[in-house]
Amino acid sequence: MHPPRILLGVNIDHIATLRQARGTRYPDPVQAALLAEEAGADGITVHLREDRRHIQERDVRLLAEVLNTRMNLEMAVTDEMLRLAEAVRPAHVCLVPEKREELTTEGGLDVVGGFDGVAAACRRLADAGCEVSLFIDPEPEQIEAAAKAGAPVIELHTGAYAEASGERARGEHARLSAAAEMAGELGLVVNAGHGLHYHNVEAIAAIPGIHELNIGHAIIARALFVGLKEAVGEMKRLMIAGQEAGLLAALDEHDHGDGEAGGCCR
Ligand SMILES: CC(=O)[C@@H](O)[C@H](O)COP(=O)(O)O
Numbered sequence: 001m002h003p004p005r006i007l008l009g010v011n012i013d014h015i016a017t018l019r020q021a022r023g024t025r026y027p028d029p030v031q032a033a034l035l036a037e038e039a040g041a042d043g044i045t046v047h048l049r050e051d052r053r054h055i056q057e058r059d060v061r062l063l064a065e066v067l068n069t070r071m072n073l074e075m076a077v078t079d080e081m082l083r084l085a086e087a088v089r090p091a092h093v094c095l096v097p098e099k100r101e102e103l104t105t106e107g108g109l110d111v112v113g114g115f116d117g118v119a120a121a122c123r124r125l126a127d128a129g130c131e132v133s134l135f136i137d138p139e140p141e142q143i144e145a146a147a148k149a150g151a152p153v154i155e156l157h158t159g160a161y162a163e164a165s166g167e168r169a170r171g172e173h174a175r176l177s178a179a180a181e182m183a184g185e186l187g188l189v190v191n192a193g194h195g196l197h198y199h200n201v202e203a204i205a206a207i208p209g210i211h212e213l214n215i216g217h218a219i220i221a222r223a224l225f226v227g228l229k230e231a232v233g234e235m236k237r238l239m240i241a242g243q244e245a246g247l248l249a250a251l252d253e254h255d256h257g258d259g260e261a262g263g264c265c266r
């Protein structure tokens, strides 16, 4: 049976980065979100950071009013952010680690080390009607802890894969594939994201069981040259092509039992 089509969450943080660079009202992330939806985004992701370097609370509150798809609010596990999520009630909340000095998200959330706080946050957000995902590294102990903490969804951190090349990229891809398989067996919905772009996304979309990819920086960068709607459309087409290739490879393996999984990284 054909699995559901892979979904694209467009992260619009870096529209806001450009706005914050001058403190103007433009470009407006809300306008970008509606264009991305017109181009086929299945959801809009925003990371409201504690230091407000890009997305502002105003953006989150407006998006909650106007989006036609759904908002995935990325946030740290803090009381400030939990109170905001309880007030805004986004469809999805992704709990991510934050360090003020970081250029972008570095590692995944340490669910094992911060289990009680993460589990309490999962309960609080579920009570507010938000579907919770945990942004974690593709590590078995983190996946197990995420399931125990009560999160229905995980988002696998693809940063190590995105930063690698050659044999190391193949190794990271294999880690992600194994993590997705294990998480699926635990009944978790499996998303993935961070650092994905037009030349590395297909291999991730080909991983069986990947439900949604959250992609931002590469799409916004591409949009500078081809426009946001074209950039979103291109990414969706690549994701669907990747998923199809993965399905064909799985069929081929099934038919021939050759054990060699389908195409991975170039
Ligand atoms: C969690 C993650 O990988 C990204 O969604 C996050 O938004 C990255 O942070 P910046 O958008 O600030 O780079």
Ligand SMILES: NCC(=O)COP(=O)(O)O
Pocket: 011, 045, 155, 192, 193, 194, 195, 196, 214, 215, 216, 217, 218
């Ligand atoms: N959670 C990943 C995300 O939303 C976008 O990350 P990136 O594509 O901007 O690296």
